Amino acid sequence: HLRLSQPSALPQYSALARLLSTLAVLEQKDGKLINTSLAAVSAGQKLGGSVTAFLAGSGVKAVADEAAKVKGIEKIIYVENGAYDKGLPENYAPLLVENIKKGGFTHVLASHSAFGKNIMPRVAALLDTQQLSDVTEIQSEDTFVRPIYAGNAILTVQSTDDIKIITVRGTGFPTPETEGGSAAVEEGADPKAECQTEWVSEDLAKSDRPDLSSAEKVVSGGRGLKSKEEFDRLMPPLADALGAAIGASRAAVDSGFADNSLQVGQTGKNVAPQLYLCAGISGAIQHLAGMKDSKVIAAINKDGDAPIFQVADVGLVGDLFEKVPELTEKLKAQ
Numbered sequence: 001h002l003r004l005s006q007p008s009a010l011p012q013y014s015a016l017a018r019l020l021s022t023l024a025v026l027e028q029k030d031g032k033l034i035n036t037s038l039a040a041v042s043a044g045q046k047l048g049g050s051v052t053a054f055l056a057g058s059g060v061k062a063v064a065d066e067a068a069k070v071k072g073i074e075k076i077i078y079v080e081n082g083a084y085d086k087g088l089p090e091n092y093a094p095l096l097v098e099n100i101k102k103g104g105f106t107h108v109l110a111s112h113s114a115f116g117k118n119i120m121p122r123v124a125a126l127l128d129t130q131q132l133s134d135v136t137e138i139q140s141e142d143t144f145v146r147p148i149y150a151g152n153a154i155l156t157v158q159s160t161d162d163i164k165i166i167t168v169r170g171t172g173f174p175t176p177e178t179e180g181g182s183a184a185v186e187e188g189a190d191p192k193a194e195c196q197t198e199w200v201s202e203d204l205a206k207s208d209r210p211d212l213s214s215a216e217k218v219v220s221g222g223r224g225l226k227s228k229e230e231f232d233r234l235m236p237p238l239a240d241a242l243g244a245a246i247g248a249s250r251a252a253v254d255s256g257f258a259d260n261s262l263q264v265g266q267t268g269k270n271v272a273p274q275l276y277l278c279a280g281i282s283g284a285i286q287h288l289a290g291m292k293d294s295k296v297i298a299a300i301n302k303d304g305d306a307p308i309f310q311v312a313d314v315g316l317v318g319d320l321f322e323k324v325p326e327l328t329e330k331l332k333a334q
């Protein structure tokens with residue numbers, strides 16, 4: 001004899017579920033929303049419950065108004081204070097903690113960017129919880145998937161912490177639509193924590209090319225290019241012909257062929273463009289860790305047994321010094 005459980009069981013459960021609320025920490029630079037940080041919003045939507053976004057810095061009210069149009073955000077909390085412009089963890093972490101406590105959030109998400117990696121461990125420490133890094137999949141409100149050992153093993157972790165502090169890999173959570181939303185915009189609490197660290201300066205590589213982390217197309221060069229001269233002779237024209245950003249393997253960066261900021265991989269940038277075209281890269285696991293989620297992977301390598309061909313959708317076995325200029329010319333002629 002079967003009997004339905006008490007009618008009150010279901011409403012009780014949904015009342016519990018409604019308690020789940022996410023704070024998605026967004027990034028801004030010079031008054032502009034950094035779109036890749038919106039991965040925290042997409043991940044928050046996966047969790048269910050409401051998603052509140054957070055922004056801090058000088059002139060962020062305007063950024064908050066812009067972010068209010070992003071689909072899936074219920075509310076935006078902003079704190080106007082130039083002290084938070086550079087994302088120094090010493091004062092940004094206490095700022096977040098204050099607003100997390102005030103809002104009673106159960107999950108706090110940020111992108112696994114330099115900013116997120118810098119801030120979130122400190123937030124977790126202040127809240128006496130464990131941080132979950134580089135999450136690529138959300139299975140439920142307490143179970144998360146993340147790669148370890150440069151993507152060689154995939155870990156499924158369950159957290160019993162009351163507040164979950166998480167960084168998410170951008171390539172795992174596509175950017176939400178940036179139009180059509182209508183979030184409420186509200187001022188947050190500013191504890192004005194003392195900061196012992198002072199921002200002195202930054203020296204950023206300037207480029208007219210698309211940003212490597214968010215480019216639709218990336219061309220990447222490795223040790224096979226032999227020298228900086230050859231890298232500079234072959235890669236920029238190929239990138240220009242495709243409208244692509246330039247990336248490099250760590251071997252190419254360590255050999256001085258390319259700037260450090262161009263490194264793709266475990267200890268470099270994570271990219272997942274529509275097209276990742278690489279030349280003279282063997283496909284070491286640490287390199288694959290940063291690009292294997294690309295939609296189409298094309299590789300040029302003279303060694304037909306190079307591991308890159310195991311992940312490549314399109315492979316060309318040949319001498320890059322011949323094939324890259326040939327391809328560049330063909331693309332330019334299109």
Ligand code: FAD
Pocket residue numbers: 221222223224225248249250251252263264265266267268269279280281282283284285286287290300301302303306318319320321
């Ligand atoms: P190689 O492995 O030397 O490959 C060169 C390739 O070029 C070869 O396959 C060769 O066949 C081909 N080639 C040579 N000449 C030609 C030609 N004329 N035409 C066509 N093909 C040619 N690596 C990263 O890239 N990113 C990281 O973030 C990263 N992090 C790391 C972290 C740790 C902790 C460790 C231990 C390593 C890390 N590495 C990283 C290094 C990684 O293990 C490899 O050493 C590196 O990726 C190799 O770079 P490569 O493919 O350019 O060079």
